[in-house]
Amino acid sequence: MTIMQTVELSLDALDLKYAQLRGRHFQAEKRLLLSLGEAGQQSPVIVVAGAEAGRYVLIDGRKRVRALRQLRADVVKAAVWEMSAPQALVAAYQLQDGTGWNAIEEGWLVWQLVRVEAMSTAEAGRSLERSKAWISGRLGLVESLPEAVQEGVRCGKIGAYTATRHLLAFARANAGDCESLAAKVMESGFRSREVESLCRYYASAGRDGRRRMLEDPARFLKALEAAKRKDGASSEEGRCLKNLEIIGNISLNLARSLPPLIGSDTAASARERLQPAWERARRRWSELDKTAAMVFAPEGAGKEAVHA
Numbered sequence: 001m002t003i004m005q006t007v008e009l010s011l012d013a014l015d016l017k018y019a020q021l022r023g024r025h026f027q028a029e030k031r032l033l034l035s036l037g038e039a040g041q042q043s044p045v046i047v048v049a050g051a052e053a054g055r056y057v058l059i060d061g062r063k064r065v066r067a068l069r070q071l072r073a074d075v076v077k078a079a080v081w082e083m084s085a086p087q088a089l090v091a092a093y094q095l096q097d098g099t100g101w102n103a104i105e106e107g108w109l110v111w112q113l114v115r116v117e118a119m120s121t122a123e124a125g126r127s128l129e130r131s132k133a134w135i136s137g138r139l140g141l142v143e144s145l146p147e148a149v150q151e152g153v154r155c156g157k158i159g160a161y162t163a164t165r166h167l168l169a170f171a172r173a174n175a176g177d178c179e180s181l182a183a184k185v186m187e188s189g190f191r192s193r194e195v196e197s198l199c200r201y202y203a204s205a206g207r208d209g210r211r212r213m214l215e216d217p218a219r220f221l222k223a224l225e226a227a228k229r230k231d232g233a234s235s236e237e238g239r240c241l242k243n244l245e246i247i248g249n250i251s252l253n254l255a256r257s258l259p260p261l262i263g264s265d266t267a268a269s270a271r272e273r274l275q276p277a278w279e280r281a282r283r284r285w286s287e288l289d290k291t292a293a294m295v296f297a298p299e300g301a302g303k304e305a306v307h308a
Contacts, residue, residue, distance in 0.1 A: 004080040006044045011069060011076055015050050018089065019062040021108040022101075024156030033067045041068065044077040048088045057085050060092045086117040090127045102160035104153050107142035110135055146171050148179040157186040166192070166199045177202070177214060184217050194221055247288075 045061025056078065058065060068076055081088050093101070093109060101109075110128075113119045114135075119127070125135045141164065142150065149167050152158030158167070162185075171178040181202075185195060198217050201224075202210050213220045261270045 004082065006077055006079050008075045009047070009056060009078045011065065011074060013054055013056055014047065014065060014076070015055055015057045016062065016065070018058060018085070018112070020154060021089075021112060022062060022105050023153045023160060025063075026156050029063055029067065032063050033070060036064070036067050037071055041077050044079040046081060046088065046092060047078045048081050048083060048085050056080065057088075059085070059088045086113060086119070089113070093128060103138065103141060103164055104145070104150070104160045107138040108150075110138045111142050114139060141168070144168060144172060146175050146179045146182065148182040152182050152186045155186075157189065158182065159192060162192040162195050166195050170199050170202065173203070177210065180214050181217065184214070188218050190217070190221070197221065197224060 041064060043064075045064055046059040047056040048059060049055075050057050059081065061076075061078075065076060081091070083091070089109060089112065098106065110124055113124045113127070114121060121132055121135045121139070124130075125132050128135070145163060145168060149158060149163050149171065153160055153163050167178055167182065170181065181195075181198060184190075190198070198213060198220070201213055201220070205213065258274075261267055261274075264270065
């Protein structure tokens with residue numbers, strides 16, 4: 001591979017057709033924007049000569065180009081690789097050893113090489129130093145995801161993990177409904193956990209339930225959260241009821257078991273052993289009695305007692 005001397009190119013001379021092979025990451029772009037604003041461009045982007053004279057195809061460095069345009073720069077430092085664009089895409093991927101690429105981005109790269117550049121899957125595998133199974137898997141991944149989901153990943157509004165972990169199975173079950181949900185996800189900015197809840201509900205719901213969820217997933221999530229809080233309160237109430245039953249039964253058992261000890265030959269020693277335990281139990285019962293008085297007091301009396 002021959003790399004020409006780094007040159008300065010007009011930003012308008014760049015062809016960004018391969019920028020769609022990578023998704024956006026807003027936090028990383030913010031950090032880069034700050035760095036470029038303070039120190040300027042330190043590392044060149046990678047380009048190859050375009051079909052038209054004076055035009056160059058951007059291979060790597062889309063975030064830097066985007067940041068420079070936000071900073072209203074006119075030029076960009078670029079290293080011109082003397083090779084074809086497909087060869088440069090492969091070389092750039094190999095140079096990074098795939099670091100920083102998620103599964104969907106790798107799928108887009110494979111799709112570009114196989115479906116657009118007409119490489120065979122075997123040739124793509126050799127070029128990327130990957131197995132045929134890996135090539136087929138990445139290709140199948142992006143060809144199974146609806147375009148709406150892929151666009152969400154490209155623009156940074158749907159995470160690659162969310163797309164592959166939750167929306168992929170949804171798409172295979174019903175691609176049309178998956179696209180509808182993807183649009184809502186991009187509009188409302190749902191977190192991965194929320195998308196997982198929506199997908200799980202869809203898988204188990206009937207036709208009407210699915211329709212209502214897709215019409216307003218935000219309302220569905222609020223209802224789901226409210227139901228969880230109610231269930232949590234009901235569970236706590238159930239535990240209190242069970243513990244009160246246990247305390248009542250133990251108290252009744254002790255009330256029946258203690259009197260026979262009074263007239264026994266070992267009453268004095270038994271009293272000496274049991275007295276400390278009874279004092280501890282009485283102190284704890286006193287705490288419970290105060291708390292119960294506030295809980296079961298008439299409406300408003302409990303608050304007055306707390307602030308007294």
